[in-house]
Amino acid sequence: MISRRKTRPVHLGKLVIGGEAPILVQSMTNTDTRNVAATLQQITELAAVGCELIRVAVPDQEAAAKLREIVRESPLPVVADIHFDYRLALAAIEAGVAKLRINPGNIGGPERVKTVVHAAQANGVALRVGANAGSLHRSYLERSKGDVVQAMLASVEDQLRLVTEAGHDQIVVSLKSSDVVETIQVYQTFAARWDFPLHLGITEAGLRWRGTIKSGVGLGVLLAQGIGDTIRVSLTGDPRHEVTAAYEILKALHLRERGPVVVACPTCGRCQIELEKIVEGVEELVKDLPYPLHLAVMGCVVNGPGEAARADLGLAGGKGEGLIFRHRKILRKEKQDRLLPAFAEELQKIIQERYGSPDQ
Numbered sequence: 001m002i003s004r005r006k007t008r009p010v011h012l013g014k015l016v017i018g019g020e021a022p023i024l025v026q027s028m029t030n031t032d033t034r035n036v037a038a039t040l041q042q043i044t045e046l047a048a049v050g051c052e053l054i055r056v057a058v059p060d061q062e063a064a065a066k067l068r069e070i071v072r073e074s075p076l077p078v079v080a081d082i083h084f085d086y087r088l089a090l091a092a093i094e095a096g097v098a099k100l101r102i103n104p105g106n107i108g109g110p111e112r113v114k115t116v117v118h119a120a121q122a123n124g125v126a127l128r129v130g131a132n133a134g135s136l137h138r139s140y141l142e143r144s145k146g147d148v149v150q151a152m153l154a155s156v157e158d159q160l161r162l163v164t165e166a167g168h169d170q171i172v173v174s175l176k177s178s179d180v181v182e183t184i185q186v187y188q189t190f191a192a193r194w195d196f197p198l199h200l201g202i203t204e205a206g207l208r209w210r211g212t213i214k215s216g217v218g219l220g221v222l223l224a225q226g227i228g229d230t231i232r233v234s235l236t237g238d239p240r241h242e243v244t245a246a247y248e249i250l251k252a253l254h255l256r257e258r259g260p261v262v263v264a265c266p267t268c269g270r271c272q273i274e275l276e277k278i279v280e281g282v283e284e285l286v287k288d289l290p291y292p293l294h295l296a297v298m299g300c301v302v303n304g305p306g307e308a309a310r311a312d313l314g315l316a317g318g319k320g321e322g323l324i325f326r327h328r329k330i331l332r333k334e335k336q337d338r339l340l341p342a343f344a345e346e347l348q349k350i351i352q353e354r355y356g357s358p359d360q
């Protein structure tokens with residue numbers, strides 16, 4: 001059981017980041033925020049796969065003007081991502097966003113930071129501040145003699161000073177780099193110094209395959225050390241993959257439950273059925289299920305019964321046929337082409353028994 005670092009709770013309406021709250025999964029829309037219908041459509045799709053908090057880019061006043069409607073119709077609390085123009089931050093607060101992601105260093109000087117921070121505080125809007133290794137101000141790198149981790153820490157600590165001196169303490173912090181080792185070091189160092197809740201992410205991680213691996217490694221190391229209160233897996237492409245990847249990382253560490261865990265063997269020379277197809281079929285079968293079931297799909301009886309015994313439902317291949325188990329009990333023996341439909345039938349029975357619904 002991972003023991004989580006104690007952080008101060010930050011409130012976003014009913015949602016809480018940090019404190020005793022579960023690690024929250026978030027994502028960011030990649031639609032044009034000025035297109036309200038497309039943005040709301042994407043937010044709804046993300047909510048359906050388990051996203052709990054959504055960030056939208058607010059690049060100009062036209063986008064800011066659409067925020068009110070987005071906030072009103074969104075099934076998820078909305079975070080406005082603002083850079084360079086403090087007026088956009090004020091407009092977002094006015095529109096009712098739950099949180100602002102700002103860089104206090106680039107919105108026009110201490111007086112404007114104060115104006116934004118006071119408005120956020122008065123309206124119960126949380127703030128996220130953070131450093132990104134790719135956009136650090138030159139002066140921090142010069143001061144740290146090129147040490148990116150130290151430069152990121154100095155940058156974020158300056159931002160925190162600006163915001164806390166203006167009187168706000170509902171702050172979430174991020175320290176993102178596209179380099180996994182840098183990310184781990186900077187979060188570890190920050191976590192040892194401060195109790196602000198942390199938004200974890202590997203920035204610009206890339207396409208789905210590489211990005212998921214990088215995020216799994218970087219976030220996994222930190223989460224296993226109890227560091228991290230909300231996560232975003234940044235992936236190029238459909239943001240729904242960010243959410244499903246985030247849950248797989250959290251499920252692997254027993255930090256959150258959502259949807260089934262599918263255990264499948266890699267196959268070897270003992271396997272005498274087309275297991276890959278069956279596993280793909282099972283994944284397809286369960287991809288939208290919200291229930292925390294443990295499913296095992298094994299190529300043969302060497303490890304099959306062992307894994308299947310732990311599973312709510314298991315399948316172990318034989319020669320052109322296979323067995324379906326429920327924990328230790330063998331339910332059925334089926335020919336290869338009947339295995340997947342039989343597995344699906346047994347799965348529906350379990351869902352019906354446990355959750356009273358034939359499907360989701």
Ligand code: SF4
Pocket residue numbers: 265266267268269270271298299300301302303304
């Ligand atoms: S379960 Fe059987 S087929 Fe799968 S890897 Fe293990 S020994 Fe090989």
